[in-house]
Amino acid sequence: MPVSFKDSLKEQTRNIRDYGMYIAFILIAIFFTATTKGLFVSSRNIGNLVNATSYIAVLAIGMTLVIVIRHIDLSVGFLAGTLGAVAAMSLKYWHLPVGVTIPLVLALGVAAGLATGFLVAQMRIPAFVATLAGWLLYKGVLQLVTRSTGSISISNDTFNALGSGNIPDIPNIGFLSGVHKITLLLGIIAIAFFIRGEISKRRKTQSYGFEVTPTNIFILKLVLLSAVIAGITWILAGYQGLSWAAVILVVIVLFYAYVTTRTTVGRHIFAVGGNPEAAQLNGISIKKITYLVFGSMGLLTGLSGILYASWLRSATTIAGTGMELDAIAAAFVGGAAVSGGVGKVTGSIMGALVMASLTNGMNLMGADISVQYIVRALVLAAAVIFDVATRRKK
């Protein structure tokens, strides 16, 4: 089918938003690398940055889907904190093994998410109000359970490895010493899978007679993205290798990206977000989708709570404070639209990474905390203004 130049340009304006974020991220990285004399891109810092991003990024994925179906969830910060405290108590006081603690926390997360879903889908309470109640509730519960003990330290090594440990390496065999070989290997495998996937997708599209991007642009995209993966892999391999948190994050991203773009459930989530009446008329249950999206938000909140507690190696009385707002900001910076129906899992991860990089970079520079808030405010506003402007220009 022939696509006119104008139409292919229209297609591209949709992608500008995505490219824009990658470019912004690269510019931010270059800026901080220059101002911190390379400290920002050091293996150690990037490793820390990834770990510090993971628990927000996990929330941001769930939040993006909540925003896509035109809702919001303010309760996830303190819920994550509360679930982290449950994990700590389970390990320390109830003496449950990690293999029981983690499923328990995730199940509680899903239950909490479904409870929100019940209020929103069944009782038709606006999500803002329902989850504001949740915010208060979980803040209270968190204080209640940690009041007698204060912070609960976690001494279980397996559990702590999730948020702050690294994947094992093959012992030194004489070459590439000081470099994490398993990480490099995983990076190479990732690049191979990426290139193979892109090429087969392109072939398939061509075989069905649909238009594809020109060969030179396609190759440029492959080379650039492969270089980015290779670069990140090399940096991470230079210190202690890939962290478990990063591995968990990648698995979650791949899973959610696949479900949202390739399955009927994902299609229905976006249909409900785009036009609820149309979705209903075409046999899609808004209620079911609402339960599903809040249930998934609860699951990811449980995971976020686990990652955060294991990163700190303890549960604190204020754990999770403001995390819901960081997740919401990440989702919007990542391209989710306030009006619903628009958002990407990969976008929300980039959003979380951009926001965390700003904090991290400014910390390294020694910037005042007040300045940090102002800069992050400007970036959030700029991202949304860019969104609205590109959307209006049809």
Added chain:
Amino acid sequence: MTEATPVVEMRNIKKSFAAVQALRGVDLTLSHNEVLGLMGDNAAGKSTLMKVLSGAYIPEEGEILIEGKKVHMSNPLDARRLGIEMVYQDLALANNLDVTANVFLGRETVSAKIGPFGIMDSEHMEQEADRLLDRLKIKIPSVRLLVERLSGGQRQAVAIARAMAFNSKVIIMDEPTAALSVAAISEVLDMIRELKAQGASIIIISHRLEDIYAVSDRLIVMRQGRKVRDCAITGNLDDFRSGVVAYMIGARDDFAEVTANG
């Protein structure tokens, strides 16, 4: 089933809302490959009648036969399973999704199922959407375009393609030409002609007499919950118009006598 068996036969349909009798015993038949226009003033009951046929309302009395078989429908999905498709006035499209996604909304082709996840067969759906739009002879540059980027006529085509996609027996169109530009109206009328040429059976609700005249074989006029006129469309537009308007506003009301006299 012979060719003479009507696709749709509605007999003595009655429906009321609280104290208001919206339908007071209406009969309607639609033959194979027929385009039937349905007219009437506001609150005449035409939309209510079509909502009964598309499963959105359950009538208190009367029966519905599809290809000679009596059917019971309790929701729009039942009607869909029987091959009755509705094109809504607001088209019920999701602007944030592409053409293909809208054509297959709620009925995506699945190539595999892993647990609760149906893996969509996107290429198959794209080809199929492309083929359906070709049949409507409408130009949409790519089935991968978002619906929000389409013109009024193109959007109507997407909604009609959705109605055609699953071997429908009857396509009901609610005001297909309302709120469209002149150019888009003629596009939509061409699409309806094309559908008829391909053998579809269609019911069109419209306020626009010219459009009904241009594409329909037969016309039913409703007034205050009753059928007041049921006739083939013949003659020139002006005679047709003055006749229909008289029935619509109630200046003529002789359905019983006309029917009795053959």
